Amino acid sequence: MVIEIDFNSDEAIYVQLMNQIILGIATSRLQEGDTLPSVRQMADTIGINMHTVNKAYTLLKQEGFVSIDRRRGAIVAIDVDKIKTLEEMKENLVVALAKGCCKKVSRSEVHQLIDEIFDEYDL
Amino acid sequence: MVIEIDFNSDEAIYVQLMNQIILGIATSRLQEGDTLPSVRQMADTIGINMHTVNKAYTLLKQEGFVSIDRRRGAIVAIDVDKIKTLEEMKENLVVALAKGCCKKVSRSEVHQLIDEIFDEYDL
DNA sequence: CATTGTGTTACACATATACTAGCACATCTC
DNA sequence: GAGATGTGCTAGTATATGTGTAACACAATG
Secondary structure: OOOOOOOOOOOOHHHHHHHHHHHHHHOOOOOOOOEOOOHHHHHHHHOOOHHHHHHHHHHHHHOOOEEEEOOOEEEEOOOOOHHHHHHHHHHHHHHHHHHHHHOOOOHHHHHHHHHHHHHHHOO | OOOOOOOOOOOOHHHHHHHHHHHHHHOOOOOOOOEOOOHHHHHHHHOOOHHHHHHHHHHHHHOOOEEEEOOOEEEEOOOOOHHHHHHHHHHHHHHHHHHHHHOOOOHHHHHHHHHHHHHHHOO
16 A cells, blocks of 8 residues: 655644555555554655654554554554544534534535545445 | 633644634624634633734634734634635545544444534534 | 564654743724 | 734743664564
8 A cells, every 4th residue: 555645744744644544444445454564664665764653553553443463563453442433533523514614514515525525435 | 702721632722712713603602793802811811821812813814714803803704715615624524534434433323423513503 | 593573662862833921013992 | 191902023941743773572584
């Protein structure tokens, strides 16, 4: 899986890396059981420091997207905690939707946007 | 309108302040034409620095939620740019939905969550 | 047993951001 | 004129981010 980092972005590199891996899983380019490159390998490929990759991997582990095995590296392994996930999603969405609501975006327009994004996942 | 800041939060104070004002507008506690307290007054009330409030106000102005008049202070004034708003929302939602998608949250569960949030706005 | 590759940890350093603090200025209200 | 306002400036502290080097413990392989 190809990782692309925008060094001019205002988003931290480790966050970009996390997001790309999460998107990879959502779009099935990464599947449960797949292994990620080692921290050193990934760092070399992208051209960043090992610690930055390690930070991304560690956080992905904490959030339940991968598990880390000393022998095989990081393995895609989803830890489904739906209640917690829905709570976190809601916190995120409340502000995002409030911004749209202020700008006169209707409820149906949001539903349409959701469908649009989901359709892109189900490639 | 009462502003509450969590000083132990990992979110910056000026971001919390912005979000609360945006939520205030979305829930109609703040309406178009209402004035916000002056930067010094708001800073005193919350117990933070004037410049932190000024940063929040300036960003809210840039994002089109208020306009600033030297005579009257910050006034709630929505600048509706729907295309831009939808683009920004999509960028935000793509990652948020990907996380849910990984954790087996279904499309209908997301739609339900959206309705839930919108119902809270229409108080 | 020696080598290699792995995740992990520790320390040091540079840079950027967040927040606070104080000062000055032009403008507006009273 | 007196007071309040938004704005600009400098400066300091604290934290976050990214890099660099090194060392450790473990597993696989020769």
